[in-house]
Amino acid sequence: MKTHNKKLMSTAKEAWVSNYVNFNDAWYMWLYGMRVKQIQKEKWLKNADNLLDHIGSEELAANLFRATQTEAKIKRESIKWESKANLTHFEVGKKVRKTIQEIWWIMPEKLPATDNIKEAKKRIKQQKKIIKK
Secondary structure, three states: OHHHHHHHHHHHHHOOOOOHHHHHHHHHHHHHOOOHHHHHHHOOOOOOOOHHHHOOHHHHHHHHHHHHHHHHHHHHOOOOOHHHHHHHHHHHHHHHHHHHHHHOOOOHHHOOOOOOHHHHHHHHHHHHHHHHO
16 A cells, blocks of 8 residues: 555645645545544544555555556546646545445444554564464
8 A cells, every 4th residue: 555655645746746645635535525633533543543554455455546546547547736636636536435335335434443554463463473383
C-alpha cells in the first residue's frame, strides 16, 4: 500500500496538487463515506493510529484498487490542476465504494480493525528467532 500511495502522490504532484491533505480526504470521504477521524472512531482506533496499518485483506484490496486506478486515470487523461485531481480521486473512491456495496454489502468502515501491521511483523520476527533456537 505504501508503494502505491507514494506513486499516487508523485502522480498527484505532477498534476499540480499541493494540498495532499485535501487530496487524501477525497478518497476517504467516498471509499469510507466519512473523514479519517470518524473512521478511526468507528473502528475503535486511536487518533495516532494509521488506518492503513489496521486494515484486513478486503480493505487492502479496495484501497490498492482505488490508488492504482486514480493514478492511472490522472496519467491517462493528463489531468492537471488540483481541483481536477481531487475530483478524480473522489470519483474513483465513489465508484470503488459502489462496487463494494454491490458485491460485499459490508462497507469498509464496518469491517473490524486488525492488529497493527507493525506489531504483527514484530511478533513474526520474534517467533522466527524462537524457531531458529
